Amino acid sequence: MIPSIAWKNIWRNRTRSLVVIVAIALGLFGGLFASAFLLGMSEQRVSEGIRYETPELKVLHPRFKENLEPHYSITDAPDKERALAKLPLVVGISPRVITSAMVQTATTSSGITLYGVDPAKEKTVSMLYQTIWDSTAVRKNRPSVANIAQFVEDSCGVYLSDDQHIPIVIGEKLAHKLKVKVRSKLVITMQDYNGTLTGGAFRVVGIFRTSNTQFEENNAFVLRSDLSSLMVLPDSTVSELALRLTNEKQLNVAAQQVRSLFPGLKVYTWRDSDPLLGMIDGMMLISLISFMVIILLALGFVIVNTMLMVILERVRELGMLMAVGMSKGRVFSMIMFETVLLTLTGGVVGIALGYGTVLLTSHSGIDLSSFSQGLRAIGYSPVVYPHIDIFFLLLVTALVLTTGLVASIFPAIRALKLKPVEALRQD
Amino acid sequence: MNVIEIKDLKKIYRETEVEVKAVNGINLTVAQGEFTAIVGPSGSGKTTLLNLIGGLDTPTEGDVVVDGTALSQLSSSQLIDFRLRNIGFVFQSYNLIPVLTAEENVEFIMHLQGVDKTKRRERAKNLLTSVGLGDRINSRPSKLSGGQQQRVAVARALASHPKFVLADEPTANLDSKSTATLLDIMLKLNKEEGVTFVFSTHDQRVVQKARRVITVEDGKVVSDVITKNGRKEMADSPQ
Numbered sequence: 080m081i082p083s084i085a086w087k088n089i090w091r092n093r094t095r096s097l098v099v100i101v102a103i104a105l106g107l108f109g110g111l112f113a114s115a116f117l118l119g120m121s122e123q124r125v126s127e128g129i130r131y132e133t134p135e136l137k138v139l140h141p142r143f144k145e146n147l148e149p150h151y152s153i154t155d156a157p158d159k160e161r162a163l164a165k166l167p168l169v170v171g172i173s174p175r176v177i178t179s180a181m182v183q184t185a186t187t188s189s190g191i192t193l194y195g196v197d198p199a200k201e202k203t204v205s206m207l208y209q210t211i212w213d214s215t216a217v218r219k220n221r222p223s224v225a226n227i228a229q230f231v232e233d234s235c236g237v238y239l240s241d242d243q244h245i246p247i248v249i250g251e252k253l254a255h256k257l258k259v260k261v262r263s264k265l266v267i268t269m270q271d272y273n274g275t276l277t278g279g280a281f282r283v284v285g286i287f288r289t290s291n292t293q294f295e296e297n298n299a300f301v302l303r304s305d306l307s308s309l310m311v312l313p314d315s316t317v318s319e320l321a322l323r324l325t326n327e328k329q330l331n332v333a334a335q336q337v338r339s340l341f342p343g344l345k346v347y348t349w350r351d352s353d354p355l356l357g358m359i360d361g362m363m364l365i366s367l368i369s370f371m372v373i374i375l376l377a378l379g380f381v382i383v384n385t386m387l388m389v390i391l392e393r394v395r396e397l398g399m400l401m402a403v404g405m406s407k408g409r410v411f412s413m414i415m416f417e418t419v420l421l422t423l424t425g426g427v428v429g430i431a432l433g434y435g436t437v438l439l440t441s442h443s444g445i446d447l448s449s450f451s452q453g454l455r456a457i458g459y460s461p462v463v464y465p466h467i468d469i470f471f472l473l474l475v476t477a478l479v480l481t482t483g484l485v486a487s488i489f490p491a492i493r494a495l496k497l498k499p500v501e502a503l504r505q506d
Numbered sequence: 507m508n509v510i511e512i513k514d515l516k517k518i519y520r521e522t523e524v525e526v527k528a529v530n531g532i533n534l535t536v537a538q539g540e541f542t543a544i545v546g547p548s549g550s551g552k553t554t555l556l557n558l559i560g561g562l563d564t565p566t567e568g569d570v571v572v573d574g575t576a577l578s579q580l581s582s583s584q585l586i587d588f589r590l591r592n593i594g595f596v597f598q599s600y601n602l603i604p605v606l607t608a609e610e611n612v613e614f615i616m617h618l619q620g621v622d623k624t625k626r627r628e629r630a631k632n633l634l635t636s637v638g639l640g641d642r643i644n645s646r647p648s649k650l651s652g653g654q655q656q657r658v659a660v661a662r663a664l665a666s667h668p669k670f671v672l673a674d675e676p677t678a679n680l681d682s683k684s685t686a687t688l689l690d691i692m693l694k695l696n697k698e699e700g701v702t703f704v705f706s707t708h709d710q711r712v713v714q715k716a717r718r719v720i721t722v723e724d725g726k727v728v729s730d731v732i733t734k735n736g737r738k739e740m741a742d743s744p745q
Contacts, residue, residue: 080610080617087605399601402562404590404618404666406583500562503597 081409085416088389089424096421099385103378103425103479104432110374111433111475114367115465116445121363123460124290128356130206131289133349134173134321136334138163141345143318147179147192149272149310153344156317162340163322168333171203171323176306178318180269182249182299184257191253191299193267195306198239204323207300208238211248211285236261236285245305247281250295251288259283267299271310279309291458364471371475375482378422382483386418386490397494398502407495414491415484422483430475437465509669509702510536510559515568517554517725528554529565530725536670536704541696543716544706551725552706553674559704560593560672561585573669590618594663596673596705600655602647608634608658609643615665626665633661637691653684657691664701673705677712689715 089096129135138159140151153159156174163172176195181188202208212235239246247265249257259265261283268278281301289295307314324333330348337346350357390397400410444462447454454461517529528551536542544552557563559570561577570577572592580588589595602611609630616626634643637657639650647655656676663671673692677685689712695701705712713719714733721729 080614084603084605084614091605395599395601396603399595399597400603401586402560402589403595403615403662404586406586406618409618500557503562503601 081413082416082420085413086420088413088417089421092389092392095385095388099381099421100425100428102381103422104429106374106378107426107429107475107479108432108436110371111430111467111472112436112465114370114471115433115437115441115467116463118363118367118471119441119464119466120459121359122466123464124458125356125360127290127460128353128458129327129349131210131287132291132294133353133356134204135324135327135330135349136169136322136337137347137352138320138322138337138341139318139345139347141343144345147177147318149178149270149312149318152176152312152316152318153320154313154316156315156320159320159341163320163337166333166336166340168324168326168329168336169322170325171200171321173197173200173204173321174303174317175201175319175321176303176310176312176317178269178306178310180267180299182253182257183266183268184259184263187257189253189256189296191297193269193306194298194300195303196239196300197303198241201239201300201321204321207248207287207289210287210289211236211238212288236283238285239300239302241302241304243282243284243302245279245281246284246302248285248287248300249283250292250298251286252292252295253297253299254283254286256296261286267301269310272312277309277311279305281305290454290460292456293458367471368474371478375478378425379482379486382418382422382486383489385421386414386487387493389417390414390490390494394497394502394505397497398499398505401497402499402503410494411491414494415487418487418490419480419483422479422486426476426479426483430472430479434467434472437467440465507538508535509538509573510534510704511571512559513568513571515555515558515570516566517551517558517563518566527725529558531568532722532725532727534720534727534730536702538669538702539696539700540702540704540718541693541716542704542718542720543713544704544720544722545708545713546722548708550722552722554725555722556672556674556704556706560595561589590615591666592669594666594668594671596656596659596663596671596676598675598678600647600652600659600679602655602658602662604647607644607646608639608650608661611647611658612661612665615662619666629665630661633664634658636695637661638687651684653680653687656680656684656688660688660691660695664695670702670704673703675706675708677707677709682711685709685711 138153140153142148143151160172160174163169173196178193180191180193182191239248254260257265263283265281265283266278267281268276271277287295307316322337324330334346334348350360397410441464444464446462448461450461512532512534515529515532516527519526519528532555544555546552554563558565561570561580565578575588577585577588603614606614609627612630612633613626616629631640631643634640637660639654639657639661642650642654647658650658677688680688692703693715696703707713715735717733717735719731719733720727
C-alpha cells in the first residue's frame, strides 16, 4: 500500500512532478546520446586505427623504435614468420622494412616514414588497401557520392602489387602537400644499411584516404624488395613483423605467446604502439561514466529540492500519519519510494528516448562533413555512428536508481524530525 | 474498569523567562464506555491534555496509564506502535490522506497493523456503512463535504479496534446539521459498541450530548460532572 500511496502522491502536484520528470528525462537523454556519440566516435577511431594504421601486434628489435636504425633489424625473418604462423591466435603476418625518408618533388619535399611491404602479406594485416578507390569502380558503383569528382581525383589508383615497377602508395594529405597525383613521380632519399645516403624514384600508383590526415601525411608504402635493395638489406632482414589476430580480445594472451617465442625481441600491442589510441580506448568509458554521474548529481539536487518542498507542504499530513501510528521506518520508506519512483519515471523516459535515438542513428550515422577537415586532422571519421552497449545502459539505470535513493535520504530525515504535536498545529 | 488513569499530570512550557503551565496537576480516570467532553476556554489546556493522553506529547511530571500501561515507560517507537493499536484519533481538520479514497483511508490504519487485505476491506466497508457513508466508499476526500470527511475520520479512528477514541474539537469546522449527524453516529457507536470517546470541545451542542463533562481552566480541572444523560445512562445500565 505504501508504494501505491507514494505513486499517487507524485501526481498530487502534476505540474511540479512533470517538470522534474522532464528535467530528469532530458538530462538523461542528452547525457546518454552524447555518451553514445562519443563512444561511437572513439570506437570508430580505435577500429580504424587498428585496421589501417597500427597492427594489433608487432615484433621489433628492442632498440629499433628509437631511431628506426637499420642496424637494429630482425634477421632470419622467414624462420620467425613460420614460427608465428603456428600460433593459433595469429591470422596475418606481414614482414616490413621501415625507414625515415625524405620525399621530394620538383617544388617541395616532406619527411615521411617509409614502409616496404609484401602486398599480399600486408593485406592480411592492414586494410589500408581498401581505402584506395579504383576510379572506374567508384564511378560505376558509387554514383551517389556527392563530391565524386573530387573524391575520385583525391583518392584513387590501385594498391601495391609485385608486378608494378617501383610503385609507391601515399596518403591524400601528402599528395595534396606535394601536389602530386596518380602516376606522378617522386624522389625519395634515405640512409642505407651502411649509413650512406641513397635514394630512388618511385611512381605513385595509389592514393589512400583514411580518417586520419596525420597518418596520410606522414606515411608511404613501397614494395619491400625495392626498399631492401635501396637500403642494401638482405631479403631475410626486416624491421618489424606486423601481426593480425583472430580475436582482438585475446591481445594480451597473444602478446605473451609471441614474447615467449622471441625472448630477445620486443613485442608491442597496438596500445603500446599508439598510446593515444590506447588512451582513447581505456579512458572513454570512465570519462562517460563520470559525465553521467555529474549529470545525475545535478539532477539529484533538483530532486532533493523538490522533495523538500513536498515535505514542507505535507507537514500536517505527516504529523497525522505519525500520530495515528505510522512508524518512522514506514514514513522513511514512503518518502524514499516517492523519490525513487519520481526519479525512475524520468529516468526510464530519458533512457528510452536516448536509446531510441541511438538506435535510429546507429545505422545511418550522423554526418559531420562540414567539420570533416577538423575531424580528420585529429583522426576522426566525419560520419559518426553512435553506439551504446547494454552494460552502459544497465550502469546508467543503476546510477539513476542510486540517485533516487540517495536523493531521498535528506528529505526523509527531515520528515522523521517532525514532531506529531507540532506538525498537526501547522496550517 | 478504567481505561485511562491520569496521575498528577503536568506539562510546563518554558520560553525564556516565562513559564507556561499548560497542564498543572491533573488527576483523572476515564472508564471503559464513557462519552466524555473536556471543555474550557481557549488556552485552558484541553488540547495539551488530549495530546498527553494520546501519547503525542510527553508530560513534565506525572504519568498517563492506558489500560495498565504507563506511557512514560515506552520508548518513542513503542509509543508509536501503542498508539496504532490502542488509541483512535479524530482531528479538528479531518486530516485524511487526500490521494486515497474513503475506504482506503480507513483501510490504511489496518494495513499498518498488518491486517490482511480481505479483512481490512470488509471492515472498512462496514465502518463506513455504520457512519452512513456506505455509498461513498470510493470517493476521495476532496469529493466529500466537511461532515462526511469527519465521519470518515471517525471510521478510521475505529478501524484499529482502539481502547478509546480521542477527538480534538471534532465539530469545530462543521455546520449544525453535520455536527448533529456526527454526534448521533458517535453516540450510537458509544452506546451500541461500547466505544469510549474523549473529546475536547467548545460546542454547546456537543457538551449537551456528553455524559460526563470535565471543565479545565488554567491547566487544572475545575469541575468534573456526570450530566443528566450520564446519570440516565447509568440508571439504564444493567449494573
